[in-house]
Amino acid sequence: MEKPSxxxxxxxxxxxxxxxxxxxxxxxxxxxxxxxxxxxxARESGTGKQTIYRWWPTKADVVMEALLxxxxxxxxxxxxxxxxxxVREFLAASWRLARMPQVAxxxxxxxxxxxxxxxxxGRFRDTFIEHRRAALTTILSRHSxxxxxxxxxxxxxxxxVFGVLWYRLLIMPTDFDDALADELANLITTGAN
Amino acid sequence: MEKPSxxxxxxxxxxxxxxxxxxxxxxxxxxxxxxxxxxxxARESGTGKQTIYRWWPTKADVVMEALLxxxxxxxxxxxxxxxxxxVREFLAASWRLARMPQVAxxxxxxxxxxxxxxxxxGRFRDTFIEHRRAALTTILSRHSxxxxxxxxxxxxxxxxVFGVLWYRLLIMPTDFDDALADELANLITTGAN
Numbered sequence: 001m002e003k004p005s006x007x008x009x010x011x012x013x014x015x016x017x018x019x020x021x022x023x024x025x026x027x028x029x030x031x032x033x034x035x036x037x038x039x040x041x042a043r044e045s046g047t048g049k050q051t052i053y054r055w056w057p058t059k060a061d062v063v064m065e066a067l068l069x070x071x072x073x074x075x076x077x078x079x080x081x082x083x084x085x086x087v088r089e090f091l092a093a094s095w096r097l098a099r100m101p102q103v104a105x106x107x108x109x110x111x112x113x114x115x116x117x118x119x120x121x122g123r124f125r126d127t128f129i130e131h132r133r134a135a136l137t138t139i140l141s142r143h144s145x146x147x148x149x150x151x152x153x154x155x156x157x158x159x160x161v162f163g164v165l166w167y168r169l170l171i172m173p174t175d176f177d178d179a180l181a182d183e184l185a186n187l188i189t190t191g192a193n
Numbered sequence: 194m195e196k197p198s199x200x201x202x203x204x205x206x207x208x209x210x211x212x213x214x215x216x217x218x219x220x221x222x223x224x225x226x227x228x229x230x231x232x233x234x235a236r237e238s239g240t241g242k243q244t245i246y247r248w249w250p251t252k253a254d255v256v257m258e259a260l261l262x263x264x265x266x267x268x269x270x271x272x273x274x275x276x277x278x279x280v281r282e283f284l285a286a287s288w289r290l291a292r293m294p295q296v297a298x299x300x301x302x303x304x305x306x307x308x309x310x311x312x313x314x315g316r317f318r319d320t321f322i323e324h325r326r327a328a329l330t331t332i333l334s335r336h337s338x339x340x341x342x343x344x345x346x347x348x349x350x351x352x353x354v355f356g357v358l359w360y361r362l363l364i365m366p367t368d369f370d371d372a373l374a375d376e377l378a379n380l381i382t383t384g385a386n
Contacts, residue, residue: 108308111363115305129365152376156357159373160380162364163356164349170304171359172322172352180352183345187353187380 019045020052021066024059029102033063033109060113060120064128067106071097077135083147084189086139091161091181098165098176107169133158140188147189157188212238213245214259217252222295226256226302253306253313257321260299264290270328276340277382279332284354284374291358291369300362326351333381340382350381 023045027036036059042049056062075093078086097103110128114121136158140148148157161184168174216238220229229252235242249255268286271279290296303321307314329351333341341350354377361367 112305112308115301115308115363125365133365149380152380153372156373156376156380159357159360159365159367160353160377163358163360164352165356166360166364167352167356170308170363171355172318172326174352179346180349183349184353187342187345187349 016045016047016051017055020047020055020062021069024062025066028063028106033106036063038062057123058113058117058120060110060117061123063106064110064124067103067110068128068131070103071132072135075135077138079139079142083139083143084185086142087136087189088181088185090136090139091185092178094161094165095176095178095181098169104169107166111166111170129162133162136161149188149190160184160188209238209240209244210248213240213248213255214262217255218259221256221299226299229256231255250316251306251310251313253303253310254316256299257303257317260296260303261321261324263296264325265328268328270331272332272335276332276336277378279335280329280382281374281378283329283332284378285371287354287358288369288371288374291362297362300359304359304363322355326355329354342381342383353377353381 020041023041024036027040027044038049038052038059041047041059041062042052045052052062056065071094074097076089078089080086080089098107110124114124133155137154140146140154140157146154148154164180164184165176168176213234216234217229220233220237231242231245231252234240234252234255235245245255249258264287267290269282271282273279273282291300303317307317326348330347333339333347333350339347341347357373357377358369361369
């Protein structure tokens with residue numbers, strides 16, 4: 001039976017989840033990823049460690065969900081009728097996030113955790129990486145005949161975009177400039193200009 | 194004064210360098226990167242730790258030189274007159290190396306060291322990453338008018354190739370299939386087919 005005092009559409013457990021994610025983001029903002037612990041998240045979110053471990057096996061999983069939430073909030077999957085323009089907007093929004101040092105640091109932290117912990121690596125790929133790929137795949141697959149490059153699998157075009165993104169985060173730190181977003185949007189769509 | 198007993202074109206120090214690189218490769222092959230130490234390289238190469246440290250500050254630097262040497266030996270920078278065919282050959286050879294589990298593991302180990310050690314990260318970028326970029330840049334810049342994609346900087350096309358390579362090594366493990374090499378060669382050159 002539902003409690004009448006509950007605000008519509010929200011449950012106590014949704015409130016706790018949000019408090020936990022917000023606390024994780026705030027701890028990292030103040031003291032960096034290394035300072036993050038389940039204990040401190042519990043303390044600062046006013047929840048119990050048990051509650052956190054019920055939903056997330058490790059602190060990296062908490063961060064992954066917070067980042068995925070941020071990406072889904074701030075990176076649109078537009079449908080303007082032009083795949084080129086949709087990709088351009090998707091890339092511009094992705095670049096804006098990647099330019100935020102805090103976001104970039106967390107993406108690097110997740111990649112590092114995935115290198116160290118093969119079990120987390122599986123969750124990282126199946127959740128974060130696949131969700132972000134799916135968003136871009138939706139855009140590139142929307143029209144028929146496709147407005148992406150003929151003769152090249154959509155999955156390869158998705159590799160190109162996220163390949164450049166992660167390469168610049170992990171291997172060859174370079175600005176995420178808007179010219180790069182334009183170039184990639186032109187490269188992977190035929191609706192250019 | 195040159196010693197007459199020296200073989201032509203070789204010096205004792207070149208022999209030592211090669212013995213050190215070969216020992217590093219053989220130790221990793223037998224027991225993995227984690228088992229590698231300067232001490233063990235010295236023992237198995239018949240050189241002294243001092244000698245190794247004179248040339249390489251860390252074990253990661255030894256591995257980096259061994260890998261760069263391997264890449265330069267096995268990945269050609271062809272000049273057939275067709276940028277498309279040159280890129281295709283460059284990619285096919287790069288993929289062949291990346292498919293070798295030992296090579297892939299070492300590339301991952303270098304990337305992980307670069308995340309942990311910002312000073313090594315600088316040497317990694319300035320040496321390994323820049324050398325590999327320079328090889329592909331040579332191919333893409335050779336002809337005028339360029340046979341690469343108009344309106345897109347060569348550096349972006351280089352990002353695309355190495356982006357996909359590192360993405361598949363570090364983030365989204367997927368086969369380095371020849372179809373992918375073909376697709377990327379088509380995507381970044383206009384001399385396709």
